[in-house]
Amino acid sequence: MSNENVEQKGSGLGSFQRYLTVWVAACIVIGVAVGRFLPVIPETLSQWEYAQVSIPTAILIWLMIYPMMLKIDFSSIVEALKMPKGLIVTCATNWLIKPFTMFFFAWLFLKVIFANFIPDALATEYLAGAVLLGAAPCTAMVFVWSHLTKGNPAYTLVQVAVNDLIILVAFTPIVAFLLGVGDVSVPLDTLILSTILFVVIPLLAGYLSRKYVIKNRGMDYFENVFLKKFDNITTIGLLLTLIMLFSFQGDVIMNNPFHIVLIAVPLTIQTFFIFFFAYGWAKAWKLPHNVAAPAGMIGASNFFELSVAVAISLFGLQSGAALATVVGVLVEVPTMLALVKIANNTRHWFPEVSKGN
Numbered sequence: 001m002s003n004e005n006v007e008q009k010g011s012g013l014g015s016f017q018r019y020l021t022v023w024v025a026a027c028i029v030i031g032v033a034v035g036r037f038l039p040v041i042p043e044t045l046s047q048w049e050y051a052q053v054s055i056p057t058a059i060l061i062w063l064m065i066y067p068m069m070l071k072i073d074f075s076s077i078v079e080a081l082k083m084p085k086g087l088i089v090t091c092a093t094n095w096l097i098k099p100f101t102m103f104f105f106a107w108l109f110l111k112v113i114f115a116n117f118i119p120d121a122l123a124t125e126y127l128a129g130a131v132l133l134g135a136a137p138c139t140a141m142v143f144v145w146s147h148l149t150k151g152n153p154a155y156t157l158v159q160v161a162v163n164d165l166i167i168l169v170a171f172t173p174i175v176a177f178l179l180g181v182g183d184v185s186v187p188l189d190t191l192i193l194s195t196i197l198f199v200v201i202p203l204l205a206g207y208l209s210r211k212y213v214i215k216n217r218g219m220d221y222f223e224n225v226f227l228k229k230f231d232n233i234t235t236i237g238l239l240l241t242l243i244m245l246f247s248f249q250g251d252v253i254m255n256n257p258f259h260i261v262l263i264a265v266p267l268t269i270q271t272f273f274i275f276f277f278a279y280g281w282a283k284a285w286k287l288p289h290n291v292a293a294p295a296g297m298i299g300a301s302n303f304f305e306l307s308v309a310v311a312i313s314l315f316g317l318q319s320g321a322a323l324a325t326v327v328g329v330l331v332e333v334p335t336m337l338a339l340v341k342i343a344n345n346t347r348h349w350f351p352e353v354s355k356g357n
């Protein structure tokens with residue numbers, strides 16, 4: 001069943017997506033098993049890397065994002081910019097609230113509540129990893145969450161573009177301030193390359209494909225034949241990405257099972273808190289659901305590609321900070337799927353159309 005038919009019938013997620021949590025869990029287990037018992041596979045894939053960005057991972061992210069980029073009518077981006085309230089919610093939540101609540105929850109649990117279970121020096125490393133996650137709102141994956149909640153794709157693109165620009169200037173000073181370290185540096189080549197790979201390339205590919213197909217075959221063919229060829233491709237790309245990501249971290253995860261649970265607690269609380277903060281704010285401002293849902297999702301999820309890369313470059317591959325960012329990936333997918341379900345079940349809270357926002 002295509003996403004258009006799902007939307008028309010109001011049935012929420014399609015049959016494949018309805019059991020996505022099961023497929024996600026299976027792919028995580030497969031990925032960890034591959035990393036643990038077939039290490040030659042991640043070792044080979046890790047050689048295809050530039051500026052600490054995995055090229056195979058980038059290709060799979062293209063597989064996730066390209067079908068959504070195809071659906072963007074780029075003329076609608078201009079209309080999206082005429083709804084500034086959604087951007088205010090996104091930017092204020094991501095940059096004035098999220099980094100500081102992430103620090104608070106991580107400090108409270110890792111340094112205070114779980115102090116008897118985690119050595120102080122290691123807790124500090126875990127805290128650093130959490131801060132890196134909190135200071136990097138989502139870019140690539142938010143297109144997936146927006147897609148699953150039938151978010152406005154053009155508006156999601158605008159939100160991501162604005163966040164990418166803010167990351168360039170705000171990520172480093174926020175991380176340095178929260179960690180109390182004046183010499184924190186962010187590998188700009190990693191940041192710029194991630195933006196190009198995860199946003200610019202699939203965006204350009206979607207735009208050119210859409211333009212070419214409509215010009216040569218017409219809008220009816222594009223909407224009723226071409227787009228349907230990509231049904232479930234986004235979800236398949238997500239599952240393959242998870243297998244690859246967790247194959248890289250199989251040993252790390254297997255060697256730290258208890259600490260992974262402890263780290264996951266504040267990260268999960270933070271994810272729900274930020275989502276409901278932004279989502280509730282959007283509801284109070286009477287924003288339409290297709291703007292409110294992506295606004296909540298983009299803050300709740302994280303730019304884990306950047307966070308993992310920076311953690312490794314600053315603290316090392318085997319550091320507590322790197323482990324915390326990997327736990328962020330582990331926690332994010334099932335948690336975000338739960339938030340997708342909540343957003344879809346509360347669609348009736350929001351107006352169908354924008355009221356001058």
